Amino acid sequence: GKTVLLNHILGQLRPDTGRVYVADHSEPGAPLKLLDTVDDTDRDEIHVHWGVVFQRNALFSGTVYDNIALWLKEVKRLEDAAILPIARRALADVALPTDDEFLRRNQEQLSGGMAKRLAVARALAMDPAVLFYDEPTTGLDPTSSAQIHDLIHETHHAPGPGGEARTTIIITHDKDLLSRLEPRTVMLHEGRVFFDGPFAGFHASTEPVIRPYFEVMPILHAAR
Numbered sequence: 019g020k021t022v023l024l025n026h027i028l029g030q031l032r033p034d035t036g037r038v039y040v041a042d043h044s045e046p047g048a049p050l051k052l053l054d055t056v057d058d059t060d061r062d063e064i065h066v067h068w069g070v071v072f073q074r075n076a077l078f079s080g081t082v083y084d085n086i087a088l089w090l091k092e093v094k095r096l097e098d099a100a101i102l103p104i105a106r107r108a109l110a111d112v113a114l115p116t117d118d119e120f121l122r123r124n125q126e127q128l129s130g131g132m133a134k135r136l137a138v139a140r141a142l143a144m145d146p147a148v149l150f151y152d153e154p155t156t157g158l159d160p161t162s163s164a165q166i167h168d169l170i171h172e173t174h175h176a177p178g179p180g181g182e183a184r185t186t187i188i189i190t191h192d193k194d195l196l197s198r199l200e201p202r203t204v205m206l207h208e209g210r211v212f213f214d215g216p217f218a219g220f221h222a223s224t225e226p227v228i229r230p231y232f233e234v235m236p237i238l239h240a241a242r
Contacts, residue, residue: 019206020189021073021152027187028070028150029053029061043067043147065093067179069141073153075133077140082109082128083121086140093144108143111176112136112169131162138169145179151188155195167198174199196221 025031026038032054039050042064056064077085086105090096096104106116112135114120125136134154141149154170155163170186178184190196196203196217203220205213207227213220220228 019209023206024150024152024187024189028068029056040064062093066144067147068150069144069146069148070150071134071137071141071152071154073156075137077125077133077137079126080124081122082114082125082136085125085136086143089140089144104143105139108139109136111142111173112139114139129162130158131165134158134162134166135169138166138173142173146184147178147182148185148187149173151186151190153189153191155190155192163192163194167192167195170195171198 022031026033027040029038029040038053040053040056041050042048042060051060051064078088083102083105086108087098087101090101090104105121109116109120114132114135125133128136138154151170155166158166170188174184174186176184186201188195188199188201200217203213203215203217204211205220205228212227213223213225223229
């Protein structure tokens with residue numbers, strides 16, 4: 019249900035009941051918009067300010083460069099001459115090689131950890147105000163997971179557009195990632211918000227609904 023909620027936020031699904039409001043990031047304090055009333059043009063304007071790292075990375079069969087350039091071309095309408103330095107900087111930010119040979123490498127040749135880093139680099143290349151992660155450590159070995167924990171922590175605390183703080187929203191069942199970030203934590207139970215507060219309070223809770231699920235249930239939380 020948490021990924022379904024994320025897909026509603028992203029506008030990939032429409033709710034049967036209830037409403038989704040999003041900020042257009044046009045200026046500080048801009049009013050929220052009801053997602054159902056946003057047309058394709060306005061949605062593209064909103065997505066310019068978002069970066070998404072999907073659970074299975076959503077990389078397509080092509081080069082490292084092609085994958086990073088995709089959203090920059092389709093959403094920001096940039097040309098290759100402008101994209102190349104952005105791609106190199108994004109790769110450097112996630113500790114991947116920035117040379118031409120690596121940029122030309124097919125993404126299918128990458129290890130699981132490197133593919134996840136590429137997915138993060140593609141999101142960071144958008145210089146997002148809001149960065150979404152869906153189960154970012156699923157399928158990774160412990161070493162790669164720990165590296166992704168550090169990467170998420172670093173990218174969250176790095177300045178966002180215009181030097182402003184970046185909001186990071188993560189769906190995860192990874193209790194080690196939660197412990198690393200210590201974020202505001204939101205737990206959904208039976209379709210409703212059951213807990214919303216600091217991670218320390220969530221971790222220490224003796225609520226019978228929380229304790230049995232803490233180690234196994236995916237949790238939507240936002241780092242601020």
